[in-house]
């Protein structure tokens with residue numbers, strides 16, 4: 001018998017992240033033993049001793065690998081039906097972040113998850129945002145996609161951001177299961193179709209929302225989600241954050 005009730009599967013990622021953070025924060029001595037760069041596997045002794053170029057809590061990458069990537073890229077603006085949604089990306093969609101995103105989403109590769117955590121740690125928290133006035137809303141998945149993938153990578157990353165920023169995740173936006181509706185449509189029609197792919201199922205009690213997606217390309221998904229939220233609450237203050245968007249010198253959204 002097929003169960004119609006699907007719960008989101010969240011493997012125990014905190015076990016990968018939290019002990020490492022604890023060691024970084026409370027056991028500098030131990031960190032010499034514990035820390036290897038998740039990309040090149042180099043032990044990060046020198047970096048801990050000689051350099052505080054970046055917050056040691058972020059250090060899942062060694063300084064060399066950290067410097068391979070452009071961080072905190074320029075803000076982009078996602079057009080929606082009547083206003084623009086600011087988008088803040090931790091990085092460009094370039095090596096090594098694009099590889100990490102694919103390895104985590106397709107193979108649930110944990111070292112790649114830690115590299116993405118490194119990226120999320122570098123996102124600036126919205127000014128004045130707290131658990132009392134703001135929520136994080138991850139782009140929801142559909143039951144069809146959850147069945148196919150077996151877990152929800154976007155939610156796993158949003159949960160980490162929630163822990164890091166101390167702002168709750170809110171899951172009151174529902175994505176209409178579009179597998180049957182989308183089948184056979186070309187790209188333009190799919191983009192049009194996504195405009196009606198979301199609806200708001202709960203009442204949001206705060207005044208600000210941070211929309212979260214792992215990768216943003218054209219912004220069509222976030223635009224549709226923001227429009228659904230603004231339809232129910234036109235006064236809601238909204239911005240979007242993601243791990244990766246665009247390439248160096250190129251964004252489909254412009255500045």
Ligand SMILES: [Zn+2]
Pocket residue numbers: 037038039040041042061062063064065066
């Ligand atoms: Zn490295």
